[in-house]
Amino acid sequence: TTIDRLAPIREVFERFNANCQRAYYPGKFVTVDEQMAGFRGRCPFRQYIASKPDKYGMKMWVLCDARNNYQFNTQPYLGKQSESVERQQPLRVLLDMVRPLSPGHNVTTDNLFTSVAAAENLHALGHTLVGTMRKNKPDIPDCFKSAITATTTVSSEGSLSSSSDDRTLFVSANASRSSGGTMNT
Known part of the structure; x- marks a missing residue:
């Protein structure tokens, strides 16, 4: 069985996300990235990332409008959910983030999300992808x-x-x- 680590705030979080999507629709250019919401309290999915300004907090996957940084879609990273390893997590997250968008957007990502599979999946949904890739990716x-x-x-x-x-x-x-x-x- 999987425990819902977001259960205490799930309703509020989903309502917040729905309101963000209802209040504004992004332009043609969007970005998908991770964001750290600084937090030092007790939380089962609190993260430590040394390279971030807020080293402790809740890691969020975020889709934003590239022109004004409006946060359109957000998904918290809840940590490892089961014993099995999720091999395609960046691709799954990317597709989850763009799901509320109609076709025709250009999605910009960093090297975590950029892959040939991501470009093919986004193209099938009617979007384009611009992103950085590390030289050691097997796709290159x-x-x-x-x-x-x-x-x-x-x-x-x-x-x-x-x-x-x-x-x-x-x-x-x-x-x-x-x-x-x-x-x-």
């Missing part, structure tokens, strides 16, 4: 692993420039910021 073909370099130059006016050849891909991470990069393969 060997011919790309040793030849990836990234360079970006931003002028004082905020425009981007870079050297390019026939194998350069320009990626703009967020149209509202002057950021981006080139990937030479």
Whole structure:
């Protein structure tokens, strides 16, 4: 049997999530990431993550509008739920996060959620995926692993420039910021 670790606050949490989704619908660009809600009290799913500003707290999976950071969908990480290992947790979480969205969104993720399987699943739902990948992911073909370099130059006016050849891909991470990069393969 599985114990519902969120049971004491489940009703309030689900009502909060429903209200977030009722109050606002995100634009075309959304992000999915983890967030730490700082908390030092007693809780069966409290986490410690040394790299976060709030080192102790409740880890949440969050889908936000990329333009204004509005939190549209949230799911708490409740820790290990059973004896079996969940092998596809990032993919499951990503699909859970985008479930309330209608097709046509661009989902930006970090390397935890980015994979070929994630891109294929999101494409089947009518979404696109932009994300970072670590070089050691099995999804990356060997011919790309040793030849990836990234360079970006931003002028004082905020425009981007870079050297390019026939194998350069320009990626703009967020149209509202002057950021981006080139990937030479």
